[in-house]
Amino acid sequence: MAADLHCHTKLSDGSVGIEDLIVIAQKSGIDTIAITDHDCLAGTVRGQVIGKRYGVNIIPGVELSAFDNEVGKKVHILCYLADKPDRLEGLCKRTSVARKRAGQIMMLKVASRFPVSTDFIVSHASGSTNLFKQHIMHALMDAGYTNEIFGDLYYALFSGNSETNILAPVKYPEVEEVINEIHGAGGIAVLAHPAIYNNFEEIDKYIEMGLDGIEVWHPSADDETIEKLSKICKKNKLLLTGGSDFHGIYGGKSVTLGTCMTPDEHVDKLMGFKAKRKRAQRKAEKEAALLAAAE
Numbered sequence: 268m269a270a271d272l273h274c275h276t277k278l279s280d281g282s283v284g285i286e287d288l289i290v291i292a293q294k295s296g297i298d299t300i301a302i303t304d305h306d307c308l309a310g311t312v313r314g315q316v317i318g319k320r321y322g323v324n325i326i327p328g329v330e331l332s333a334f335d336n337e338v339g340k341k342v343h344i345l346c347y348l349a350d351k352p353d354r355l356e357g358l359c360k361r362t363s364v365a366r367k368r369a370g371q372i373m374m375l376k377v378a379s380r381f382p383v384s385t386d387f388i389v390s391h392a393s394g395s396t397n398l399f400k401q402h403i404m405h406a407l408m409d410a411g412y413t414n415e416i417f418g419d420l421y422y423a424l425f426s427g428n429s430e431t432n433i434l435a436p437v438k439y440p441e442v443e444e445v446i447n448e449i450h451g452a453g454g455i456a457v458l459a460h461p462a463i464y465n466n467f468e469e470i471d472k473y474i475e476m477g478l479d480g481i482e483v484w485h486p487s488a489d490d491e492t493i494e495k496l497s498k499i500c501k502k503n504k505l506l507l508t509g510g511s512d513f514h515g516i517y518g519g520k521s522v523t524l525g526t527c528m529t530p531d532e533h534v535d536k537l538m539g540f541k542a543k544r545k546r547a548q549r550k551a552e553k554e555a556a557l558l559a560a561a562e
Contacts (some may be wrong), residue, residue: 270299272326273345273459273536274367277515280399282515282527286317288524293321296478298526299534301328301427301510303345306362307396308352329355330459331449332362334439335469341395341460342473344445345482345508347537350453358448363437369396369435375547376433377403377424381549382412400425401517403406417519422533442469443476455479455540457508462487474503474531479540484509486520506540507533 275281276288283291285302292300302314302325311327318325328345332344374388383406391409392402397479403424404416413420423431438446449456461467470481483496484507499504500507511526512518529537 269297269530270301270324270326270534271297271300271510271513271525271527272328272347272508272534273303273330273485273527274300274524275304275330275515276302276310277394278307278310278396280395280397280401280514280517282401284347284394284516285310285314286456288513289317289321289323291524293322295525297528298322299324299326300524301326301345301347303328303330304396305330305399306332306359306366308355308359309396310484313351317448325419327352329359331355331358331445332437332439333442333445333464335442338469340466340469340470341439341464342442342445343464344449344478345457345459346449346452346454347457347508348453348455349449349543350541352452352454354452355448355454355511358440358445362437365400365437365439365515366397368439370403372435372463373400373424373433374398374403379414380433381407381410382406399517401514405517416517431537432525441471446473446476448480451475455506455537455542457482457506458519459514460485460487462492469493478505480506480508480537483507485512485530486522486535488527489514506537508537509533 276285302310304310314325328347332343333344335342350374357386369485374385388406391405391439392398401416423429424433446456456478462494481496481500509529511522511528513524
């Protein structure tokens, strides 16, 4: 069965809880999903326990935030199947602390512009590990200042091109550091939705850094983009993944779970990737030892 390998819950910037997400998957006939909350691994173990109850396979994952300072672009890297996920906790905590600082600054600015309290705004982030822009917008929706998360008010407050924006900078780790940390944790590093942050020209550089795959199927990718990314993956022997990037009502547009999926054959390749990589490493080590002995 094909899998949705990109889903968010209330632990980050999704609007539904872990169990709700799993029930939606079960009732949609999707038997495999990955919970990939932003810089948060907290849902992995609970997700797997609840998944067994409903007959839904949960692949451990996390979406890690990064930044390419060379070109000034955000980059998101999906990590799957980490053997030692605790090794990613330091990276996640660093980003979380930076995001909290930014969130508090933005929250205070909103509270100074609108007749809402900071407690009211924070209440909309209940259950999340952080305060995201969607939580602030949900508070403004409930206060009657807009009827949508993503609309004119969102772009007035959170677009870099808006003169009235309340944005606060967040320092993210470099891409190479994130890829190295993923591999150090025994995980698989996949470039998420390159179309969103226009990361196409940097893909070769990220491959040199050790990137293992690319998210090919995503709501942001049209047919031309899917073909382009598929060719890059085939040429460089990278994994191909796909997912809906489900956020519930907190998504940029209406997206149902399973809108984009990873085909069976590519799910199998993902699940067998680490074993294949270990075999290749052992073979290379054996060949190097034989060569050294011959000399």
